[in-house]
Amino acid sequence: MVKEKIKLVNKHPFLTxxxxxxxxxxxxxxxxxxxxxxIETEDKTFVVQKGYVWYTCYNSTNDxxxxxxxxxxxxxxxxxxxxxxxxxxxxxNSAFNHYxxxxxxxxxxxxISCVTSGNSCIILSxxxxxxxxxxxxxxxxx
Numbered sequence: 001m002v003k004e005k006i007k008l009v010n011k012h013p014f015l016t017x018x019x020x021x022x023x024x025x026x027x028x029x030x031x032x033x034x035x036x037x038x039i040e041t042e043d044k045t046f047v048v049q050k051g052y053v054w055y056t057c058y059n060s061t062n063d064x065x066x067x068x069x070x071x072x073x074x075x076x077x078x079x080x081x082x083x084x085x086x087x088x089x090x091x092x093n094s095a096f097n098h099y100x101x102x103x104x105x106x107x108x109x110x111x112i113s114c115v116t117s118g119n120s121c122i123i124l125s126x127x128x129x130x131x132x133x134x135x136x137x138x139x140x141x142x
Contacts, residue, residue, distance in 0.1 A: 041140040048076060048126040048133055053091060056139075057084050057121040064120060067140050068112045074133035075106035077125040080114045087121050 048054045058064060070078065080102040081087055089096035102114035114120075126133055 041138070043136075043138045045134065045136045048124055048129075048135055050126055050129045050132050053087075053123050053125045053127060054135070055084075055087050055121050055123045057087070057119065059119050061118060063115055063117050064141055065113060065115045066120065066122065068114075068122060069110075069138040070107060070112070070124070071109050071136040072107065072133050073135075074126070074129055074131055075108055076129070076133060076135060077123075077127075078102075078104040078107060078110075078112060079123040079125065080116055081121045081123060082116065083119055084121055087123055090123060090125075
């Protein structure tokens with residue numbers, strides 16, 4: 001029986017380095033939901049229980065124009081915030097940052113467009129609601 005040792009030699013370390021960088025970029029795009037170029041379209045139906053909020057956040061290095069089409073059985077309040085920390089402050093009834101021009105109180109059916117600077121979250125609040133509410137939400141970016 002003959003045993004052979006194979007020694008791998010990397011003759012092109014720069015190409016290996018570029019390959020690793022490319023792999024990291026691909027993984028970051030997947031991890032951040034392709035937010036480098038905007039947000040992916042979401043179309044979902046869910047229930048926001050009385051006294052609760054629903055939210056989702058996006059990470060971006062650029063300004064985002066987020067469009068939301070909301071259809072709700074009972075009224076919900078809609079806020080756009082610049083960070084997930086502001087969502088936590090909102091839930092704890094503390095002062096929080098949001099985009100006032102994008103705030104829509106007590107809506108049932110509406111289309112909202114909001115330009116945010118980089119990272120942002122959208123909140124659908126049923127904190128003051130009288131009952132659980134079913135919501136259909138479509139989010140997309142131009």
